[in-house]
Amino acid sequence: MTSVPPLPFQTVHGIPIPLDWLCLAPHPDDAEIGAGGTLIRLAQAGRAVGILELSRGERGTQGTPQVRVAECARAAQIMGLSWRGQLGLGDGELTDTPAAAHALAAALRAVRPRVLLVPHHKDRHPDHFGTYHLSRRAVQLAQLRKADLQGEPWRVSRVLLYQGNADIQATLLVDVGDVQQEWEAAVQAHRSQFSGEAISETVTPEIIERRRARQIYWGTLARVRYAEAFEAEDALLVDPLAL
Template sequence: MKCDILAIGAHPDDVELGCGGTIIKFISEGKKIGVIDLTEGELGTRGTAETRAVEATDAAKILGISVRENLKLKDGFLNNSEEYQLKIVEKIRKYKPEIVLANAIDDRHPDHAKAAKLISDACFLSGLKKIETFDNNELQEVWRPKHIFHYIQWKNIEPDFVIDITGFLNKKIEACLAYKTQFYNPESNEPITPIATKDFLESLTYRAQDLGRLSGVEYAEGFTTEKLIAIKNFEGIVCN
């Protein structure tokens, strides 16, 4: 199945937090979107790999995505190795996305920046004919996405552009809260982590609101791009 967009995250919940609103919006416009989680998040302070898997399935239903897979790479030990690159290449060639959304280029969790580079390199390698990969014992066709965009996570990275997610923020937050073990719950007895606080939960709204304020919309999500983007005309640009 071909996807228009493939969103890839180091951990289950990265995609929901970083670009969940964008995914929901584009699906509402008829786009086919898949999600690839690189690890099971097994080193997380709260929850387990098993609970994260259930939560990821629940979140996928809320997002409305066409497919979700987990590569089960080692949480906390992502590296830009040939083995890991080829695992991602196989998925890029399987789903043939025009656009790949990847982790932030710099962030609090070291896996995020490592994943950003790993995914970017895999996207390039996926277009090389002399690299052979197989799906169900069949040789895969080469495929290189047209664009790689990096969503913004913990750190306040200045975006190169934003996507207007007005009307979709509440559903994004619902998808994030499907990860019941990970985020703020005053009744939970699990240890408090930086993302399990009330302030972090509220930041999903005020950060989207601030990007919206700066760009002339109600709510927005920010992205960085690896290459200069050309636009055909000024239609579709929201002006303050």
């Protein structure tokens, strides 16, 4: 009897099922900060939503991998995620290598997302723009029938870039005004990062205030109170009747 190779990730919350939306996060908490309100809105609307951390954040100044995985599980419950996992690539070493791309492509085949959220390539953090470039190769690999990968081929329908620390040219704004309480609770679930001393503009007790300021800015452009911003590299097809 032929054994089935193990899946290339650790499940933190839920079970790996076909997802409507999947957010790739270089480290624990990146998804909540950059796209958490949108993910919560989708989950509340009944969509199957997930997060895949590429690393465990083991080189972060604050917290340990064990503490941070517990924080991820708590945040997933608050957000109503269907699934959350960790790929286990090296923190500080996220880049487009064949081995990493094959691992991520196998994960994409396992959870089969329709829409994929990835960090913007303009972000200053090497792991963030490394994740962007890695995701491009993995999306291509996942759909190739002759790729040496576990699982059936899968084609992601849409890739959207979410905002990290750099400015972006937003082509899609999502109203997140109705989920501010849940979003704040999900971010604050990562207590090891946001309750101690300020380490950076991101790892700081002021994270909610700083990120909400961005949501207010994007919300002003969208004529709502709070919005999250995304950039589509390909043209979006819009029903004019919905405008």
